[in-house]
Amino acid sequence: MIPLSLSTLALLALAGIGAGWLGAWIGIGGGIVLVPAFVLGFGLDPKVAVATSLLTVIATSTAAGSVYVGRGLSNTRLAIALEIATSAGGVLGGLAALALPAHVLAGIFGGVMAITAVAMLRASTIHDVGELEPTTQPSEGTEQSGSLAGTYYDEVRGGLVHYQPRRPAVGSAIAMCAGLVSGLLGVGGGFLKVPAMNLGMRVPIKVAIATSNFMIGVTAAASVFVYFGHDLVHPLLVAPVALGVVFGALAASAYSGKAKHGSLKRVIALVLLIVAVQMGLRAFGVNVGR
Amino acid sequence: MQWVLRGGLAIAVVLMLAGLAIALVTGQRMAGAVSFADLLAGHSLPDQLIALGLLVLAATPLARVIALVIIWTVQRDRTFALLGLVVVAILAAAIASGYG
Numbered sequence: 001m002i003p004l005s006l007s008t009l010a011l012l013a014l015a016g017i018g019a020g021w022l023g024a025w026i027g028i029g030g031g032i033v034l035v036p037a038f039v040l041g042f043g044l045d046p047k048v049a050v051a052t053s054l055l056t057v058i059a060t061s062t063a064a065g066s067v068y069v070g071r072g073l074s075n076t077r078l079a080i081a082l083e084i085a086t087s088a089g090g091v092l093g094g095l096a097a098l099a100l101p102a103h104v105l106a107g108i109f110g111g112v113m114a115i116t117a118v119a120m121l122r123a124s125t126i127h128d129v130g131e132l133e134p135t136t137q138p139s140e141g142t143e144q145s146g147s148l149a150g151t152y153y154d155e156v157r158g159g160l161v162h163y164q165p166r167r168p169a170v171g172s173a174i175a176m177c178a179g180l181v182s183g184l185l186g187v188g189g190g191f192l193k194v195p196a197m198n199l200g201m202r203v204p205i206k207v208a209i210a211t212s213n214f215m216i217g218v219t220a221a222a223s224v225f226v227y228f229g230h231d232l233v234h235p236l237l238v239a240p241v242a243l244g245v246v247f248g249a250l251a252a253s254a255y256s257g258k259a260k261h262g263s264l265k266r267v268i269a270l271v272l273l274i275v276a277v278q279m280g281l282r283a284f285g286v287n288v289g290r
Numbered sequence: 291m292q293w294v295l296r297g298g299l300a301i302a303v304v305l306m307l308a309g310l311a312i313a314l315v316t317g318q319r320m321a322g323a324v325s326f327a328d329l330l331a332g333h334s335l336p337d338q339l340i341a342l343g344l345l346v347l348a349a350t351p352l353a354r355v356i357a358l359v360i361i362w363t364v365q366r367d368r369t370f371a372l373l374g375l376v377v378v379a380i381l382a383a384a385i386a387s388g389y390g
């Protein structure tokens with residue numbers, strides 16, 4: 001049992017607003033921020049912290065998704081294709097966690113994430129992926145039946161962007177890593193799915209963010225039943241965070257059309273570096289989070 | 291598609307707000323774990339309302355995937371209808387095995 005004062009409830013809601021805003025903004029669940037905040041700031045049991053964080057991920061995904069779907073920003077075919085790789089990665093992650101010492105795995109992933117962050121920063125000059133068809137008339141994005149290709153309307157670039165995802169093998173491999181990491185860190189792994197699509201498959205960053213946002217909701221939804229089964233759901237604890245998340249995610253996704261590509265990449269790179277440091281610390285035996 | 295997400299979100303938010311409000315009014319200030327058994331056996335009302343909201347929330351992305359499979363089947367996009375079915379099967383297995 002965890003006592004909840006009014007100020008605790010208010011702080012939980014504030015943490016939710018921040019996580020929802022960041023999550024919808026760059027296509028992640030926000031677990032990498034929420035889990036350490038719950039453990040260090042609120043003194044929660046790490047397992048309860050992970051469960052609470054993943055439950056609120058569905059709120060981020062659904063709230064932002066209700067805005068993105070109307071604009072046709074997310075590529076649902078790409079999401080479903082990558083979801084298979086991510087699920088496979090989750091299973092492999094479970095096996096790898098049994099076979100290798102956790103600190104060795106953490107060291108490897110920390111290194112991979114630091115490299116991805118640097119790649120993300122260096123790539124910030126080539127953010128205009130896809131073919132631009134200038135138009136002043138905003139229109140809904142489309143997908144091409146039987147393929148991963150699609151179009152979306154970009155407010156900042158001022159036109160309809162036609163894109164064709166490339167190198168599905170590379171994207172799938174990174175998406176599988178996202179599954180591996182989520183098993184290890186207890187977070188959703190959205191922070192790796194966005195680079196997987198953007199850097200790996202040359203998908204425009206805004207489409208990558210909206211698609212990742214859809215995927216994290218699907219993955220997290222399955223775990224709800226697991227957490228109920230393991231007595232890890234504390235409804236009064238989840239509610240203020242989830243409500244805050246809905247508010248933050250709706251606000252961020254309404255504004256997302258105007259976001260500059262370069263700044264999105266820099267924020268994602270920064271988040272990747274934070275996780276890389278977290279992983280690096282874990283490799284040397286310091287645990288932040290689970 | 292959008293109404294699935296908006297509807298699910300609205301119902302979940304109302305249920306969670308109601309649960310939180312009742313807890314505040316009745317002075318329930320201890321957050322404890324709730325299992326499926328507790329929900330059926332008549333646990334405290336705020337916990338039940340919020341847990342129900344979370345289940346509605348969890349159902350929305352799952353409903354979206356199932357809706358996609360149906361849409362792609364109707365559009366005769368066999369490849370992706372099949373891929374969607376694989377995802378549904380993986381999710382069902384994860385839910386059934388109690389292993390996320």
